[in-house]
Protein backbone atom coordinates (compact mmCIF):
# COMPACT_ATOMS: atom_id res chain seq x y z
CA UNK A 127 0.00 0.00 0.00
CA UNK A 128 1.27 3.52 -0.79
CA UNK A 129 2.34 5.66 2.22
CA UNK A 130 -0.43 8.16 1.46
CA UNK A 131 -3.04 5.38 1.63
CA UNK A 132 -1.70 4.15 4.98
CA UNK A 133 -2.45 7.56 6.50
CA UNK A 134 -6.17 6.85 6.54
CA UNK A 135 -5.77 3.85 8.86
CA UNK A 136 -3.32 5.72 11.04
CA UNK A 137 -5.72 8.70 11.26
CA UNK A 138 -8.82 6.58 11.84
CA UNK A 139 -7.24 5.01 14.95
CA UNK A 140 -7.19 8.50 16.48
CA UNK A 141 -10.99 8.95 16.45
CA UNK A 142 -10.82 11.65 13.84
CA UNK A 143 -13.66 12.91 11.66
CA UNK A 144 -11.80 12.81 8.36
CA UNK A 145 -13.15 15.03 5.58
CA UNK A 146 -10.84 13.65 2.87
CA UNK A 147 -8.42 10.76 2.33
CA UNK A 148 -6.76 8.68 -0.42
CA UNK A 149 -7.84 5.10 -1.07
CA UNK A 150 -7.75 2.71 -4.02
CA UNK A 151 -5.93 5.15 -6.27
CA UNK A 152 -8.55 7.91 -5.78
CA UNK A 153 -9.41 10.79 -3.45
CA UNK A 154 -12.37 10.09 -1.18
CA UNK A 155 -14.26 12.92 0.44
CA UNK A 156 -17.37 13.40 2.52
CA UNK A 157 -19.91 15.47 0.57
CA UNK A 158 -20.47 18.31 3.05
CA UNK A 159 -23.49 19.63 1.16
CA UNK A 160 -25.36 16.55 2.45
CA UNK A 161 -24.38 16.91 6.12
CA UNK A 162 -25.77 16.33 8.70
CA UNK A 163 -28.34 13.97 7.22
CA UNK A 164 -26.05 11.78 5.10
CA UNK A 165 -22.31 11.08 5.31
CA UNK A 166 -21.94 10.27 1.64
CA UNK A 167 -18.43 9.42 0.46
CA UNK A 168 -17.58 10.67 -3.05
CA UNK A 169 -14.79 9.30 -5.20
CA UNK A 170 -12.65 11.83 -7.07
CA UNK A 171 -10.43 10.59 -9.87
CA UNK A 172 -9.59 13.79 -11.78
CA UNK A 173 -8.44 17.31 -10.96
CA UNK A 174 -11.46 18.86 -12.64
CA UNK A 175 -13.74 16.81 -10.37
CA UNK A 176 -11.75 18.00 -7.36
CA UNK A 177 -11.95 21.63 -8.53
CA UNK A 178 -15.71 21.28 -8.91
CA UNK A 179 -16.00 19.68 -5.45
CA UNK A 180 -14.20 22.68 -3.90
CA UNK A 181 -16.16 25.32 -5.86
CA UNK A 182 -19.49 23.69 -5.06
CA UNK A 183 -18.61 23.39 -1.35
CA UNK A 184 -18.72 19.60 -1.27
CA UNK A 185 -15.51 20.13 0.64
CA UNK A 186 -14.95 23.44 2.37
CA UNK A 187 -13.27 25.19 5.31
CA UNK A 188 -9.84 26.71 4.88
CA UNK A 189 -7.91 23.80 6.43
CA UNK A 190 -9.72 21.12 4.44
CA UNK A 191 -9.36 22.89 1.12
CA UNK A 192 -5.67 23.33 1.91
CA UNK A 193 -5.49 19.56 2.35
CA UNK A 194 -7.22 19.21 -1.05
CA UNK A 195 -4.14 20.95 -2.44
CA UNK A 196 -1.91 18.16 -1.09
CA UNK A 197 -4.09 15.27 -2.26
CA UNK A 198 -4.93 17.03 -5.52
CA UNK A 199 -1.34 17.57 -6.59
CA UNK A 200 -0.52 13.97 -5.70
CA UNK A 201 -3.48 12.81 -7.82
CA UNK A 202 -2.29 15.00 -10.71
CA UNK A 203 1.19 13.49 -10.43
CA UNK A 204 -0.22 9.96 -10.51
CA UNK A 205 -2.67 10.61 -13.35
CA UNK A 206 -0.03 12.28 -15.51
CA UNK A 207 2.53 9.55 -14.70
CA UNK A 208 4.81 12.18 -13.23
CA UNK A 209 4.57 15.13 -15.65
CA UNK A 210 5.69 18.37 -13.99
CA UNK A 211 3.84 20.41 -16.64
CA UNK A 212 0.52 18.70 -15.88
CA UNK A 213 1.12 19.03 -12.16
CA UNK A 214 1.65 22.78 -12.53
CA UNK A 215 -1.54 23.10 -14.60
CA UNK A 216 -3.46 21.16 -11.96
CA UNK A 217 -2.10 23.54 -9.33
CA UNK A 218 -3.34 26.59 -11.25
CA UNK A 219 -6.80 25.04 -11.61
CA UNK A 220 -7.05 24.24 -7.90
CA UNK A 221 -5.84 27.70 -6.87
CA UNK A 222 -8.55 29.34 -8.98
CA UNK A 223 -11.43 27.64 -7.15
CA UNK A 224 -11.76 29.80 -4.03
CA UNK A 225 -9.87 33.09 -3.65
CA UNK A 226 -10.05 34.00 0.05
CA UNK A 227 -8.65 31.05 2.00
CA UNK A 228 -4.87 31.12 1.70
CA UNK A 229 -4.12 27.53 2.76
CA UNK A 230 -5.08 26.13 -0.62
CA UNK A 231 -2.74 28.46 -2.50
CA UNK A 232 0.14 27.92 -0.08
CA UNK A 233 -0.23 24.14 -0.03
CA UNK A 234 -0.42 23.93 -3.82
CA UNK A 235 2.73 26.05 -4.09
CA UNK A 236 4.57 23.83 -1.59
CA UNK A 237 3.49 20.71 -3.46
CA UNK A 238 4.28 22.03 -6.95
CA UNK A 239 7.77 23.05 -5.74
CA UNK A 240 8.40 19.34 -5.05
CA UNK A 241 7.26 18.28 -8.52
CA UNK A 242 10.71 18.20 -10.08
CA UNK A 243 12.15 15.48 -12.29
CA UNK A 244 9.65 13.17 -13.93
CA UNK A 245 7.92 9.80 -13.74
CA UNK A 246 8.15 7.71 -10.57
CA UNK A 247 10.75 10.00 -9.04
CA UNK A 248 8.39 12.99 -9.27
CA UNK A 249 5.45 10.94 -7.98
CA UNK A 250 7.29 9.72 -4.93
CA UNK A 251 8.67 13.20 -4.11
CA UNK A 252 5.18 14.66 -4.31
CA UNK A 253 3.70 11.82 -2.24
CA UNK A 254 6.32 12.28 0.48
CA UNK A 255 5.55 16.00 0.63
CA UNK A 256 1.80 15.34 0.80
CA UNK A 257 2.24 12.92 3.71
CA UNK A 258 4.43 15.48 5.50
CA UNK A 259 1.83 18.24 5.00
CA UNK A 260 -1.07 16.03 6.15
CA UNK A 261 0.74 15.00 9.33
CA UNK A 262 1.74 18.60 9.91
CA UNK A 263 -1.84 19.84 9.59
CA UNK A 264 -3.00 17.30 12.17
CA UNK A 265 -0.16 18.22 14.55
CA UNK A 266 -1.18 21.89 14.23
CA UNK A 267 -4.68 20.99 15.42
CA UNK A 268 -3.43 19.24 18.58
CA UNK A 269 -0.88 21.97 19.32
CA UNK A 270 -3.14 24.99 18.79
CA UNK A 271 -5.90 23.13 20.61
CA UNK A 272 -3.65 22.82 23.65
CA UNK A 273 -2.66 26.50 23.62
CA UNK A 274 -6.23 27.65 23.06
CA UNK A 275 -7.66 25.41 25.77
CA UNK A 276 -5.52 27.27 28.34
CA UNK A 277 -7.74 30.30 27.67
CA UNK A 278 -10.94 28.40 28.41
CA UNK A 279 -12.03 28.15 32.04
CA UNK A 280 -14.14 25.46 33.65
CA UNK A 281 -17.75 26.64 33.33
CA UNK A 282 -17.19 28.91 30.30
CA UNK A 283 -19.69 29.41 27.50
CA UNK A 284 -17.92 29.78 24.17
CA UNK A 285 -19.53 31.15 21.02
CA UNK A 286 -18.33 30.17 17.55
CA UNK A 287 -19.40 31.11 14.04
CA UNK A 288 -19.55 29.01 10.87
CA UNK A 289 -17.64 25.75 11.03
CA UNK A 290 -14.00 25.67 12.00
CA UNK A 291 -13.82 22.01 12.89
CA UNK A 292 -12.73 18.50 12.02
CA UNK A 293 -14.55 18.23 8.67
CA UNK A 294 -13.03 21.62 7.77
CA UNK A 295 -9.53 20.55 8.74
CA UNK A 296 -7.38 17.48 9.22
CA UNK A 297 -9.90 15.62 11.38
CA UNK A 298 -9.28 16.37 15.08
CA UNK A 299 -11.10 19.67 15.34
CA UNK A 300 -9.84 22.02 12.63
CA UNK A 301 -9.09 25.20 14.52
CA UNK A 302 -11.90 26.58 16.73
CA UNK A 303 -13.24 23.12 17.55
CA UNK A 304 -9.72 21.88 18.36
CA UNK A 305 -9.66 24.49 21.14
CA UNK A 306 -13.14 23.55 22.32
CA UNK A 307 -12.56 19.77 22.01
CA UNK A 308 -9.27 19.96 23.92
CA UNK A 309 -10.86 21.99 26.74
CA UNK A 310 -13.70 19.45 26.87
CA UNK A 311 -11.26 16.51 26.91
CA UNK A 312 -9.43 18.20 29.78
CA UNK A 313 -12.64 17.78 31.76
CA UNK A 314 -13.70 21.43 31.67
CA UNK A 315 -17.41 21.88 31.82
CA UNK A 316 -18.05 24.12 28.81
CA UNK A 317 -21.10 25.01 26.75
CA UNK A 318 -20.88 26.15 23.14
CA UNK A 319 -23.18 28.59 21.34
CA UNK A 320 -22.96 27.86 17.63
CA UNK A 321 -24.28 30.43 15.15
CA UNK A 322 -26.22 28.83 12.30
CA UNK A 323 -24.32 30.85 9.63
CA UNK A 324 -26.69 32.01 6.96
CA UNK A 325 -27.01 31.29 4.12
CA UNK A 326 -25.10 28.03 3.88
CA UNK A 327 -25.77 26.91 7.48
CA UNK A 328 -22.32 25.50 8.22
CA UNK A 329 -22.90 26.17 11.93
CA UNK A 330 -26.26 24.40 12.10
CA UNK A 331 -25.41 21.56 9.76
CA UNK A 332 -21.76 20.81 10.51
CA UNK A 333 -20.60 22.48 13.76
CA UNK A 334 -23.65 21.18 15.63
CA UNK A 335 -23.04 17.71 14.15
CA UNK A 336 -19.44 17.65 15.33
CA UNK A 337 -20.23 18.97 18.80
CA UNK A 338 -22.84 16.22 19.07
CA UNK A 339 -20.29 13.59 17.87
CA UNK A 340 -17.75 14.78 20.44
CA UNK A 341 -20.33 14.96 23.24
CA UNK A 342 -19.89 18.70 23.83
CA UNK A 343 -23.01 20.49 25.17
CA UNK A 344 -24.20 23.18 22.77
CA UNK A 345 -27.00 25.51 21.78
CA UNK A 346 -27.77 26.58 18.23
CA UNK A 347 -28.60 30.26 17.67
CA UNK A 348 -29.27 32.22 14.50
CA UNK A 349 -26.54 34.71 13.60
CA UNK A 350 -28.67 37.72 14.56
CA UNK A 351 -29.08 36.43 18.15
CA UNK A 352 -25.44 36.86 19.12
CA UNK A 353 -25.86 40.47 20.32
CA UNK A 354 -28.79 39.45 22.50
CA UNK A 355 -26.85 36.54 23.99
CA UNK A 356 -23.83 38.75 24.70
CA UNK A 357 -25.93 41.51 26.27
CA UNK A 358 -27.61 38.94 28.53
CA UNK A 359 -24.22 37.69 29.80
CA UNK A 360 -24.63 34.30 28.13
CA UNK A 361 -21.26 34.32 26.32
CA UNK A 362 -17.86 34.31 28.07
CA UNK A 363 -15.56 33.94 25.05
CA UNK A 364 -15.69 33.83 21.28
CA UNK A 365 -13.44 31.53 19.23
CA UNK A 366 -13.67 31.45 15.43
CA UNK A 367 -11.41 30.10 12.68
CA UNK A 368 -9.99 32.16 9.84
CA UNK A 369 -9.51 31.82 6.13
CA UNK A 370 -6.61 34.24 6.04
CA UNK A 371 -4.82 36.38 8.61
CA UNK A 372 -3.00 39.37 7.13
CA UNK A 373 0.45 40.49 8.32
CA UNK A 374 -1.19 43.16 10.51
CA UNK A 375 -3.56 40.67 12.19
CA UNK A 376 -6.74 41.59 10.27
CA UNK A 377 -8.61 38.40 9.55
CA UNK A 378 -10.98 37.10 6.91
CA UNK A 379 -13.56 34.63 8.12
CA UNK A 380 -17.12 33.65 7.27
CA UNK A 381 -19.40 36.63 6.74
CA UNK A 382 -20.94 37.62 10.07
CA UNK A 383 -17.70 37.27 12.02
CA UNK A 384 -17.13 41.03 11.94
CA UNK A 385 -20.50 41.87 13.49
CA UNK A 386 -19.89 39.33 16.28
CA UNK A 387 -16.49 40.92 16.95
CA UNK A 388 -18.05 44.40 17.15
CA UNK A 389 -20.68 43.19 19.60
CA UNK A 390 -17.99 41.39 21.61
CA UNK A 391 -16.01 44.61 21.96
CA UNK A 392 -19.11 46.48 23.10
CA UNK A 393 -19.68 43.86 25.80
CA UNK A 394 -16.02 43.39 26.76
CA UNK A 395 -16.01 39.74 25.69
CA UNK A 396 -12.66 38.28 24.56
CA UNK A 397 -12.68 37.50 20.83
CA UNK A 398 -10.10 34.95 19.59
CA UNK A 399 -9.31 33.42 16.27
CA UNK A 400 -7.84 29.92 16.32
CA UNK A 401 -5.64 29.35 13.32
CA UNK A 402 -2.29 27.97 12.27
CA UNK A 403 0.87 29.67 11.08
CA UNK A 404 -0.04 28.37 7.62
CA UNK A 405 -3.08 30.67 7.50
CA UNK A 406 -1.03 33.75 8.34
CA UNK A 407 -0.11 35.41 5.09
CA UNK A 408 2.81 37.80 5.38
CA UNK A 409 2.35 38.68 1.71
CA UNK A 410 -1.03 40.24 2.51
CA UNK A 411 -0.40 43.48 4.37
CA UNK A 412 -3.89 44.12 5.73
CA UNK A 413 -7.49 43.02 5.41
CA UNK A 414 -7.99 45.54 2.60
CA UNK A 415 -5.71 43.40 0.43
CA UNK A 416 -7.75 40.21 0.93
CA UNK A 417 -10.04 39.26 -1.93
CA UNK A 418 -13.49 38.45 -0.55
CA UNK A 419 -15.17 35.70 -2.55
CA UNK A 420 -18.57 36.74 -3.90
CA UNK A 421 -20.78 33.68 -4.28
CA UNK A 422 -23.92 33.23 -6.32
CA UNK A 423 -26.76 35.26 -4.81
CA UNK A 424 -29.22 32.44 -5.44
CA UNK A 425 -27.67 30.85 -2.34
CA UNK A 426 -29.35 33.75 -0.46
CA UNK A 427 -32.71 33.74 -2.25
CA UNK A 428 -33.17 29.97 -2.01
CA UNK A 429 -32.46 27.16 0.41
CA UNK A 430 -31.81 23.72 -1.11
CA UNK A 431 -33.61 24.93 -4.22
CA UNK A 432 -36.66 26.27 -2.33
CA UNK A 433 -37.21 30.03 -2.83
CA UNK A 434 -37.00 32.14 0.35
CA UNK A 435 -37.67 35.53 -1.32
CA UNK A 436 -40.00 36.83 -4.06
CA UNK A 437 -38.93 35.87 -7.56
CA UNK A 438 -36.51 38.43 -9.04
CA UNK A 439 -35.27 39.74 -5.67
CA UNK A 440 -31.78 41.17 -5.97
CA UNK A 441 -29.46 39.63 -3.35
CA UNK A 442 -25.81 39.76 -2.37
CA UNK A 443 -23.51 37.05 -1.01
CA UNK A 444 -20.05 38.09 0.13
CA UNK A 445 -18.84 34.78 1.53
CA UNK A 446 -16.43 36.34 4.05
CA UNK A 447 -15.86 39.59 5.91
CA UNK A 448 -12.84 41.24 7.44
CA UNK A 449 -12.43 41.68 11.18
CA UNK A 450 -9.88 44.42 11.90
CA UNK A 451 -7.03 43.60 14.27
CA UNK A 452 -8.25 46.06 16.91
CA UNK A 453 -11.22 43.79 17.66
CA UNK A 454 -9.09 40.66 18.15
CA UNK A 455 -7.99 39.74 21.69
CA UNK A 456 -5.58 37.03 20.56
CA UNK A 457 -4.57 34.81 17.66
CA UNK A 458 -4.27 31.20 18.79
CA UNK A 459 -1.67 29.26 16.78
CA UNK A 460 0.33 26.05 17.10
CA UNK A 461 3.20 28.22 18.34
CA UNK A 462 1.26 29.97 21.09
CA UNK A 463 -1.32 32.71 21.56
CA UNK A 464 -0.25 35.95 19.89
CA UNK A 465 -1.54 39.31 21.05
CA UNK A 466 -1.41 42.88 19.77
CA UNK A 467 0.60 44.64 18.30
CA UNK A 468 0.20 42.01 15.59
CA UNK A 469 2.44 43.67 13.00
CA UNK A 470 5.45 42.91 15.19
CA UNK A 471 4.25 39.99 17.29
CA UNK A 472 3.11 37.78 14.40
CA UNK A 473 6.57 38.01 12.85
CA UNK A 474 8.26 37.43 16.20
CA UNK A 475 6.32 34.26 17.00
CA UNK A 476 5.91 32.73 13.57
CA UNK A 477 8.99 31.61 11.75
CA UNK A 478 7.63 32.33 8.32
CA UNK A 479 10.30 30.25 6.63
CA UNK A 480 8.71 27.12 8.05
CA UNK A 481 5.24 27.70 6.60
Ligand code: RUB
Pocket residue numbers: 186187188189190227287288289290291294295300301302328366367368369379380381400401445
Ligand atom coordinates in the same frame (compact mmCIF):
# COMPACT_ATOMS: atom_id res chain seq x y z
C1 RUB B 1 -15.52 28.44 6.13
C2 RUB B 1 -15.19 29.45 7.14
C3 RUB B 1 -14.52 28.96 8.34
C4 RUB B 1 -13.06 29.12 8.05
C5 RUB B 1 -12.19 28.89 9.20
O1 RUB B 1 -16.03 29.01 4.98
O2 RUB B 1 -15.34 30.63 6.97
O3 RUB B 1 -14.88 29.72 9.45
O4 RUB B 1 -12.68 28.30 6.97
O5 RUB B 1 -12.10 27.59 9.54
P1 RUB B 1 -16.58 28.08 3.81
P2 RUB B 1 -10.69 26.94 9.78
O6 RUB B 1 -17.59 27.17 4.44
O7 RUB B 1 -17.17 29.05 2.85
O8 RUB B 1 -15.40 27.35 3.26
O9 RUB B 1 -9.82 28.01 10.32
O10 RUB B 1 -10.95 25.86 10.75
O11 RUB B 1 -10.20 26.41 8.49
